Amino acid sequence: MLRGATRIIDWPMEGLQRLIGERRMPYVFLLPNLAFFGVFVFVPISINFLYSVTGGPALFPAERPFVGAGQYAYLFDCGSFVDPSSCREDHFWRGVSNTLRFTAFQVVAMVLLSLLTAIVLNMKIRGRGFFRAVYFFPVLLSPVVVALIWKWILQRDGLLNAGITGLGGDKILFLSEPGWAMFWIIFVSVWAHMGFYTLILLAGLQAIPADIYEAAEMDATPRWRVFWRLTLPLLWPNLIVVIVLALIRAVQTFDEVFVLTGGGPGTSTLMVVQYIYETAFSNQVQNFGLAAAASVVLGIVLFALTLAQLAFSQRKSS
Amino acid sequence: MKIAQLLTARRDASHRHWTDIAAYAYLLLGVVLMFGPVLWLVLSSFKTQAGLLEFPPSLLPMSQKEISVAGYPQPLPLFTVTMEDGTTRQLAQVRRVGIQSQMVDPDNPSQQYRVAIDKRVPVREFSLATENYTEPLARFAFPRFLANSVFVTVVATLITLLINSMAAYALSIYEFKGKNAAMLMVIGTLMIPITIILVPVYLVVTKLGLVNSLWAVILPGAATPTGVFLLRQYMLTLPRDLIEAARMDKASEWQIYWRIVMPLTLPALAVLAIFSIMWRWNEFLWPLAVLTKTEVYTLQIGLNAFQGELQTQWQYLLAMTVMTLTPVAIVFVFLQRFITTGIANTGMK
């Protein structure tokens, strides 16, 4: 069966190769992917751009009146860019500032914890496969499920407050205090994604040749020094990948936070992507134009981040 | 794995460093933190609506014990009552009027008592509220939703594996004009979440006439930049000599891709397959936008259909969450070694 099926594809592909020559074959391999890409990513992004320069409630771009940079001007109408409340569209800027704060803390926590976990998992321990699986497990859960699980634990009458009152404390409204809410969304997103980064770092650690360590041990170099002088530099390429991936994903954070805090209390955990989603969808006030303008701005930022990653990985390979 | 063995062999087992103990402590804490919340979810999903509202919550699902008392047609709820003289006894409640409760001794039904409601505590027993599962499932065409979800997940994953590995092959093995542009395009869109272009994608799907077809769910996410990226990184590490040797043997480019590169890329393909299964299985926002007919609903939409405007029915929400989580968990239990070592080997180097 398998053989037969492959042969059926083999013949036309071989014919095709004879027809267009070996040098054009890479385009054949790329074509299906690029076709999907064009239709479902490139075209929508272009439509999105059209939305951002038009206004009104209409869905089809052709029916929307052209407003030029009006949406962008509205978005950037600020007294001072450091103070969101001086902006006309303050929710967008609160989203920006929350996302920045969230990203900074989340990425640092994510990198440190996955590094620590990778190092521990790389030690000589029993049941390493089991523990590795334990840390990876949450990666498989959908963001909505992750948020629900934790919401259930963190609510007023949840498990955590039961523990606190059991120890004689007072209930804490974890999701209704700005500081706590920010802490918990960071905690939960680290909880959910840490396993993936841990495995990348673990792979890096395992690729470090053992004789390097043996030499260091002979010299009786202190452990922290071995780590600082040897492990870290050798692990650097993997760390870069982790940092950049974590960074980009943190900027995009939406579902988890949306279900967990809904952006509250007030707007203290409102993220940029949630702002875009709500502007386009929530409660029938469907402002496609403004949402599109905000998403173009976000897209440019993300593109810059990705280019930075490209630059890093190229420097690495050269 | 050899390197790993070497690494672990380098330290003498007899000399225990404090870091070893700390490591185990850390790992055990990890087990509690990572598994605990999920376990709590599963336990909670078997509690009755009243049980869910309780504080402090009981660890196991419990519900109030009911007892048949002679002379009363319905079973009566049982309470432990603190009597005026300070003794406690078990009584069944006949009715409650205001803050007074009218109670009866189950062993002696003629004996009635009036008790203040804060003097009684329900007697509870372990019981699983399986109706949290059966009620919503009976209301919906569950097998149909399951079939749709499986179809979407399987087909989408196959397409994803095929077209992304082809693209990754082109981008890793060949040098050709426009390669950098293609790379830039793949990576440039790597990070555009579908959430922010939901409406334009919907327009495209409408124009293609795909609304209310499972293909509308399958196709848009098939060309995932993450997949291309992952596979390409892995293919870059394959020995070029093999490919050159095959060319010498007059193998066509397709044969090289299909017969030589694909089998070697298996670990990375497995990783992508797992991610694809997981993404497709969990997808919610996008199917909700394009699927409006019951016969094409996926599980995620079907199981959320009881969420109204004004209330969250926690007991159903938790139970249905467990329902959607279970298949993923089962896949993971069977494939976890494959997945974790697969990612470790793909390495993103």
Next chain:
Amino acid sequence: MKGTKMLLGCALLAASLVVSNAQAQTTLRMTWYSDGNEGEVMSDLLRRFEEQNKDIKVVLDQVPFKAINENLPVQLAAGQGPDLARVADLGGVARYMLDLRPLLKDPAYFETNFGPFLEWMRLPGDKTSIPGFMTQLTLTGPLVNKTLFEQANIAMPGPKATWEEWAKAAKDVATKVQAPFPVAIDRSGHRFFSLAITQGAKVFDDKGEPAVVDDGFKRGAQLVYDWHKNGVMSKELWGSVAGTAYRGANDEFKNAQVVMYVSGSWQIGQFDKTIGNGFDWVAVPTPCGPANCSPMPGGAALVAIKTTQHPKEVARLVEYLASEKVVGEFYDRSLFVPGHLGLAKQGLTYKDASQQGKAALKVFSEGVSTLSPVANKLQGYVHNRVIFNAVISRLGQAIAGEASLDEAYKRITADIEQQIAERTKK
């Protein structure tokens, strides 16, 4: 290739599903969401309709409310809507509704019984169209935990009591019995206006244009703000979640943690079912303010959609479902306040409800007569969601301490102006 085989199998399965559906005569699709058991009741009624009308098959597509709220408008704009849909934002969806008047046997029946509510489904200037009927009329109002009052040994304020009197009484009770929520009000702009209108909010100026922030509105906002400051209300509802998100306190009420819960008639069904004999709860008339004691009306309607291919069949279905006997059974079994004037006058028996539930439904049904014109006008206003959203989002920020009330007022006015301008841009 195992995959190919499987793919083929799945494709065949999918194809067979499509075929089995295509065989029906005329198939109508009805998009529906449920808060309680109304989806099951509707299924029963549809089955009966199909028995009497062998040429029509009706498929009930049950979706989460999120899909009605966020996706349906986009689907309608793209011409991909169902034949009928149950919607809550009547003004927002009005432009996609089909006028059934020319197709109905007896339009006068609809005029007499659904008259005032039909106006909610019409675009400005339209005085005649009949797009559907109310599946549910809702009224806002307080639900009170009577047992907590008894335990605290404090008398419940009487029927004409003011908001301030209720707040004080609820606070006293909560202090005595240690309930964490003296007063809870749903986090929703709609609910806020039930308070603001009693305080004299006019919402519109003389020309009928929105002029939301006036003295009455400010009085209402100040009350809510102060209640959060002095512990009458907990920050957990209005202070948590951002933007326009709805947040209720029904779980807290069921758990006897709320003394007075300002929500609405739609809670009765589930309270009746889950509280059971746990404690006594009653519905009371909306507390009074300087202006009036009016609740806010609301509700959901089943409407026909313009793009339907089968307008005649849709009209027949709507005629059946809206007929007095059928719609009466629907309200009765779903424990809804009737959105049908004839039935409202007769009163429904609600035979599935407990005494408590029946009493509460009676209180809400009587509230219809106390509705102020402002409340009716606001509910019928085509951009009312814009107003509700701006109000709840900005007041939420003020309560969370991110802005002062004065800043919130300014933002509310600016938001409403900008969003209505964007919505009406051609």
